Amino acid sequence: xxxxxxLLEMALRHKASDVVIKAGSAxxxxxxxxxxxxxxxxxxxADTHEIVYNxxxxxxxxxxxxxxxxxxxxxxxxxxxxxxxxxxxxxxxxDGEEIDLSFTVPNLIRVRANLYLQRGCMGAALRIIPLxxxxxxxxxxxxxxxxxxxxxxxxxxxxxPTGSGKSTTLAAVIEYINSTRPCNIxxxxxxxxxxxxxxxxxxxxxxxxxxxxxxxxxxxSVLRQTPDxxxxxxxxxxxxxxxxxxxAEVGHLVLSTLHTxxxxxxxxxxxxxxxxxxxxxxxxxxxxxLQGVISQKLIARADGRGRVPAVEVMIASPTVKKQIEDGxxxxxxxxxxxxxxxxMNTMNQALASLYHRGLxxxxxxxxxxxxxxxxxxMLRRA
Numbered sequence: 001x002x003x004x005x006x007l008l009e010m011a012l013r014h015k016a017s018d019v020v021i022k023a024g025s026a027x028x029x030x031x032x033x034x035x036x037x038x039x040x041x042x043x044x045x046a047d048t049h050e051i052v053y054n055x056x057x058x059x060x061x062x063x064x065x066x067x068x069x070x071x072x073x074x075x076x077x078x079x080x081x082x083x084x085x086x087x088x089x090x091x092x093x094x095d096g097e098e099i100d101l102s103f104t105v106p107n108l109i110r111v112r113a114n115l116y117l118q119r120g121c122m123g124a125a126l127r128i129i130p131l132x133x134x135x136x137x138x139x140x141x142x143x144x145x146x147x148x149x150x151x152x153x154x155x156x157x158x159x160x161p162t163g164s165g166k167s168t169t170l171a172a173v174i175e176y177i178n179s180t181r182p183c184n185i186x187x188x189x190x191x192x193x194x195x196x197x198x199x200x201x202x203x204x205x206x207x208x209x210x211x212x213x214x215x216x217x218x219x220x221s222v223l224r225q226t227p228d229x230x231x232x233x234x235x236x237x238x239x240x241x242x243x244x245x246x247x248a249e250v251g252h253l254v255l256s257t258l259h260t261x262x263x264x265x266x267x268x269x270x271x272x273x274x275x276x277x278x279x280x281x282x283x284x285x286x287x288x289x290l291q292g293v294i295s296q297k298l299i300a301r302a303d304g305r306g307r308v309p310a311v312e313v314m315i316a317s318p319t320v321k322k323q324i325e326d327g328x329x330x331x332x333x334x335x336x337x338x339x340x341x342x343x344m345n346t347m348n349q350a351l352a353s354l355y356h357r358g359l360x361x362x363x364x365x366x367x368x369x370x371x372x373x374x375x376x377x378m379l380r381r382a
Contacts, residue, residue, distance in 0.1 A: 002043075002047050002050050002051055002054075003054075004051055004054045004055055004058065005058075005105055007019060007027055007040075007051075008105055008108070008109060008111065008126070008128070009108070010029075010038070011029050011126075011128060012108065012109060012128065014029055014031055015031060015032075015306070016029035016030055016031045016128060017030050017031070017032075017033075017127065017128055017163070018030035018035075018125060018126060018127055018128065018163075019124075019125070019126040019128070020035065020123075020124075020125055020126075021043065021048055021051055021052075021123055021124040021125070021126070022043065022048065022118065022121075022123045023043055023044060023045040023047070023048045023118075023119075023121035023122070023123065024042065024043070024044075024121075025037065025042060025043065026038050026039065026040045026041065026042050026043065027040050027043065030163075032300055032301075032304075032306055032307055033163070033298065033300060033307060045120075045121040045122070048121055048122045048123060048124070049121075049122050051122075051124065052090075052093070052115055052122040052123075052124055053086075053090065055101075055103070055111075055113050055115065055124060055126075056086050056089050056090060056099075056101070056115070057086055058103040058105075058111075059101040059102065059103040059113070060085055060086050061103070062102075062103045062104055089101075093115055093116075093117065093122065094117075096117060098114060098115065098116045099113075099114070099115040099116075100112070100113070100114055100115075100190055100191050101113055101115070101191050102129075102191040102192055102193060104131070104195070107131075108131070109128050109129060109130065109131060110128075110129040110130070110131060110193065110194065110195065111126050111127065111128060111129065112126070112127040112129060112191060112193050113125070113126050113127075114126075127193075129167075129193050129194060130194075131195075133168070133171035133172055133174070133175040133194050133196070134168065134171075134172055135172060135175070135176070136172045136173075136176060138172075139165070139168065139169065139172055139309060140308055140309055141169060141172065141294075141309065141311060142294075142311055142313055142343070142345075143343075144292075144313055144315065144343035145169075145172075145173065145294060145313075146176060147343070148173075148291055148292045148294075148315075149173045149176050149177050150180075150181075151253055151291050152251070152253065153248060153249075153250075153251045153252055153253055154248050154253060154254070154289055154290065154291030154316075155244060155245060155248040155254045155256075155286075155289045155290050155291060156173070156253070156254070156255050156256075156291050156292050156293075156294070157235075157255075157256055157257065157258055157266055157290075157292075157293045157294070158170050158173075158255070158256075158257050158293075158294045158295075158296070159257060159258045159259070159260045159261075159262075159263070159265075159266050159293060159294070159295045159296070160259075160260075160261070160295055160296045160297055161259065161261060161297065162259065163298070164296050164297050164298050164309075165296060165298055165309060166257040166296070167193050167194070167233075167257070169294065169296065169309075170231065170255055170256075170257060171193070171194040171196075173255060174187070174194075174196060174203070174229075174231060174255070175196065177201060177229055178196060178198070178199045178200060178201045178203060179199050179200060180200065181200060181201060181228075182200050182201060183200075183201050183202075183228035183229055184201065184202050184204070184225075184226055184227050184228050184229070185201050185202065185203045185204070185227065185228065185229040185230075185231065186203075186204045186206065186222055186225055186227040186229070186230050186231070187203065187204070187205045187206065187230075187231040187232075187233070188206050188208070188212070188215060188218045188219065188222065188230070188231070188232050188233060189205065189206070189207055189208070189231075189233040190207065190208035190209070190215070190233055190234075191207050191208070191209075191210075192205050192207045193233075201228075201229075204225070206218055215232070215236065215239075215240050216239055216240070219232070219239075219240060219243040219244075219247075220243070222247070223247060223250075223252075227252055228252065228253065229252065229253045229254075229255065230244075230247055230252050230253070230254045230255070231254075231255045231256070232244055232254065232255070232256040233256070233257065234256065234257050234258070234259075235256045235257070235258055235270075237273065238273040238274050240256075241270055241273055241274075242274075242282075244256055245282075245285045245286060245289045246285075246289075248289035248290075248291075249285065249288055249289045253291075254289075258270075260295065261295065261370075262295050262312060262333075262347060262370060263293040263295050263312055263313075263314035263332065263336060264314075264329050264330070264332040264333055264336075265295075266293050266295065267286065267293075267324055267329045267332065268329050270282070270286055271283060271286065271327070271329075279327070280327070283324055283325050283326070283327050284325055286324055287316075287321040287322070287324040287325035288321075290316045290320075290321070290324065291315075291316050292313065292314060292315045292316055293312075293313075293314040294311060294312070294313060295311070295312040295313075295314075295347065296309050296310065296311045296312070297309070297310045297347070297368050298310075299351070299354065299360045299364050299365075299368055300360070300361075300364055301359060301360065302358060302359060302360050302361045302364075308354060308359050308360065310347060310350040310351050310354055310360075310368060311345075311350050312336070312345065312346055312347040312350060312370070313336075313343060313344050313345055314332065314336050314339075314344055315339065315342040315343055315344050317335070317339060317342045317344075319335050319339075320332060320335055320336075320339075323335060333346065337349065346370060347368070347369070347370035348369055348370050348371055348374055348375040348378060349378075351365045351368060351369060351370075351375060352365070352375065352378045352379060355379060362379065365379065366379075
C-alpha cells in the first residue's frame with residue numbers, strides 16, 4: 001500500500017500508535033507496544049520513496065494552508081514556494097539528514113514523522129496523534145498532576161523512555177491549563193505534535209525550522225513574549241536546561257520532557273549535563289525551580305485492551321529540595337517512597353497498585369520494576 005492516508009486509516013482501525021515503513025519489508029504497525037508486520041505487499045525502494053514524498057507533500061500542504069491564512073490574497077501564489085520546500089527537504093534527506101515533520105489528516109488524526117535513509121533507501125517512522133488531546137482522567141494519570149499544573153511558576157518535567165506517552169501527558173497538562181486558566185502559553189516543539197485551540201488561554205505554538213531557527217534562539221526570546229506557561233518539547237542540552245530553570249525561577253511555569261527512567265535519574269541527568277565547576281550552582285538552581293517530576297511507563301493491560309500508565313511522582317518537598325541542593329540524588333528514592341503525604345510514589349509502588357487492581361499481570365509488573373527484588377517482595381507480601 002503506497003497510499004499514505006490509506007495506510008494511516010488502516011493503522012487507526014487497528015489502534016496502532018506507530019507505523020514503520022522500510023524497503024524490503026511490508027509496512028509494520030506498533031499495536032499496544034508490539035511491532036507487528038502487516039499482510040500488505042512488501043515495499044520496494046521506489047515504493048518507500050513515493051510514500052516519503054507523499055508524507056513531505058502532506059506536511060507541505062499543512063504549511064501552505066497556514067501561510068495562506070496569514071498572507072493577503074494579493075501575494076503571489078505560494079504553490080511554487082511549497083514545491084521548492086518539498087524538493088529542499090527531499091535533497092536534505094538524500095544527503096543523509098534525518099527529517100522531523102508533522103501533518104494533519106483532516107477529521108482523522110495528526111501524524112509526527114521521522115524520515116531517514118537505511119541502506120540507501122528511504123524509510124519512515126510515523127507516530128499517530130489524536131486530533132484532540134486526551135484528558136488526564138482519560139489517560140489514567142494521578143490527580144497530583146493537576147496540582148502541578150496550577151502552579152504559578154516552577155519547573156515540571158515528564159520523563160520516561162521513548163514511546164512512554166510523555167508528549168501525550170504534556171498535552172493533557174496544557175489542555176487542562178487551557179480550560180481552567182486565563183494565561184498566555186508558548187510551546188516550542190520539533191515538530192509541533194498536538195494542535196491546541198484557544199479556550200481560556202491563548203496558545204502560541206512555535207515549530208523549530210519553520211517558526212524559529214532552533215531551541216536556543218526560541219528560548220532566548222521567549223521571555224519577551226509575555227508567557228505565563230512555557231512548554232519545551234524536550235530538554236536536549238545544558239543550554240536548554242539552563243534557560244528552562246532560569247525561566248522557572250523568574251515567574252513562569254515551565255513544562256518539558258527528558259528521556260530518563262526515574263525521578264532520581266532525572267535529577268542526575270540534569271546536573272551531569274553541566275561542567276563539574278558549574279554543578280554546585282546548578283544544584284541550587286534546580287532545587288529552587290523544580291516543582292515536580294513525573295516519570296512514566298506504559299504497561300500492557302491484563303485484559304489485552306491496550307496499555308495503562310505506571311507513573312512515578314516526585315514532588316519538590318523541602319526534603320527533596322535539600323537533597324538536590326546537597327547533591328545527594330541517591331537519597332531521593334527513599335524520600336519518594338515515604339512521601340505519600342505530598343502525593344509521591346515510586347515506580348514500584350505504582351506497579352504494585354496496578355497489579356493489585358487487576359490492571360496488569362504479575363510478570364509485566366516485574367518486567368518494568370524500578371527495583372526487581374523490592375517489587376517482588378512487595379507483591380509477595382500483598
